[in-house]
């Protein structure tokens with residue numbers, strides 16, 4: 001499978017969001033990465049249902065929604081209503097993760113689990129069969145434009161082995177500080193989806209930056 005590129009809308013221009021959505025529609029990007037922050041699980045607040053609903057109206061690609069919120073179960077049906085295709089929750093925010101995953105699937109979405117940088121991938125061993133995607137945070141969640149944490153590389157290697165043994169269809173997505181200095185290595189080690197915010201939206205030619213990320217060899 002060719003790797004997936006998921007531009008993070010957190011770094012888009014909210015004064016002209018339609019423009020950035022069209023740019024992604026017409027680019028080689030595969031998904032829209034949508035970061036939802038509640039000011040409790042992470043020290044920042046981003047945006048919620050109305051914005052996602054507006055993105056969905058003109059987006060021509062799946063919405064990859066990353067919830068950085070406590071108690072995500074409360075809102076799963078509403079995220080489906082506003083158009084989420086992939087819904088990813090944080091392992092650190094879910095006491096009954098298995099139930100949460102079931103709930104996401106019952107609502108007709110693909111289910112992802114995200115891990116903070118300090119959370120070992122081994123914690124996924126009993127749930128890896130039940131999920132579609134793992135989102136490894138390569139920065140501490142809450143903000144775009146942070147520096148990539150190098151320890152992510154060894155987490156990818158371990159997770160790739162687990163996935164090869166137990167769930168060959170698992171998508172391994174990397175989020176935070178992804179750019180041209182690490183993207184190729186991430187793919188080589190076994191990641192197959194890359195989120196990028198600042199690297200894409202702060203570049204001179206975002207469409208070209210996306211196609212460069214997409215055409216990496218591995």
Ligand code: DX5
Pocket residue numbers: 008010011033035066139140141142143144145146175176177178195196197198199
């Ligand atoms: C951080 C978010 C990321 C962020 C990535 O908490 O989950 O998706 O937007 O932005 P960059 O690529 O700029 O690190």
Ligand code: ZN
Pocket residue numbers: 008033034035066175195
């Ligand atoms: Zn994210």
